[in-house]
Amino acid sequence: xxxxxxxxxxxxxxxxxxxxxxxxxxxxxxxxxxxxxxxxxxxxxxxxxxxxxxxxxxxxxxxxxxxxxxxxxxxxxxxxxxxxxxxxxxx
Amino acid sequence: xxxxxxxxxxxxxxxxxxxxxxxxxxxxxxxxxxxxxxxxxxxxxxxxxxxxxxxxxxxxxxxxxxxxxxxxxxxxxxxxxxxxxxxxxxxx
Numbered sequence: 001x002x003x004x005x006x007x008x009x010x011x012x013x014x015x016x017x018x019x020x021x022x023x024x025x026x027x028x029x030x031x032x033x034x035x036x037x038x039x040x041x042x043x044x045x046x047x048x049x050x051x052x053x054x055x056x057x058x059x060x061x062x063x064x065x066x067x068x069x070x071x072x073x074x075x076x077x078x079x080x081x082x083x084x085x086x087x088x089x090x091x
Numbered sequence: 092x093x094x095x096x097x098x099x100x101x102x103x104x105x106x107x108x109x110x111x112x113x114x115x116x117x118x119x120x121x122x123x124x125x126x127x128x129x130x131x132x133x134x135x136x137x138x139x140x141x142x143x144x145x146x147x148x149x150x151x152x153x154x155x156x157x158x159x160x161x162x163x164x165x166x167x168x169x170x171x172x173x174x175x176x177x178x179x180x181x182x183x
Contacts (some may be wrong), residue, residue: 010096017103020134024110027130033122036114040130051104051137055144058093067153071136074160082129082167089175090122 005057012054019047033090041083048075101141108134125170132163 026039049072056068108131115127136156143152 006093009093013096013100016137017100017107020104020107020137021110023130024107024134027111027114027127033120033126036123036126040126040133044130044133048133048137052140055140059149064149064153067150067157068140071140071153071157071160074157074164075133075136078160078164079133082164082171083126085168085171086122086126086129089171089178090120 005060009054009058012050012057014054016047016049016051016054019043019050023047034087037083037087041080045075045079048079097141097144101138101145104134104138104141108138121174125167125174129163129167132159132166136160136163 023039023043026043027036030036030039052068052072052075056065056072059065059068111127111130115124115131118124118127136159139152139156139159140149143149143156146152
């Protein structure tokens with residue numbers, strides 16, 4: 001059971017780090033402001049959510065895990081909204 | 092084993108935080124800088140959670156991470172509204 005937990009946690013955290021690094025490279029490499037918005041809104045949100053999900057799998061069922069779920073829900077809602085507001089202001 | 096893994100994970104997260112500083116230094120417009128700073132803040136949330144795991148005081152550090160997420164969101168929204176109003180006044 002604990003092997004399964006550790007393996008799932010390692011998988012999710014590694015996937016989150018991969019997506020975060022890809023989003024960072026996208027912020028540098030894309031040529032336009034709107035394509036940079038695309039990189040930071042979708043890829044970064046997925047990366048952070050996978051990372052925190054892997055962390056909450058590592059913690060198991062506890063109060064800290066509930067707090068991590070709250071943070072995940074807030075980031076899913078807030079991060080694309082902030083990028084959308086910036087893109088709308090730039091247009 | 093998991094401690095070593097999370098140590099390496101924090102190193103890679105810090106690396107992915109370091110990359111957008113280039114855009115915030117060189118960005119052609121103000122919006123590029125604001126966008127890269129918002130991306131840095133979003134990744135810092137993950138790094139704060141790892142710091143709490145490392146210091147074994149995760150409950151306190153998770154509250155800090157939630158507050159950081161809310162402040163990051165408010166920063167992006169307020170700056171977007173301010174810049175929008177500024178550009179509207181310029182075109183008038």
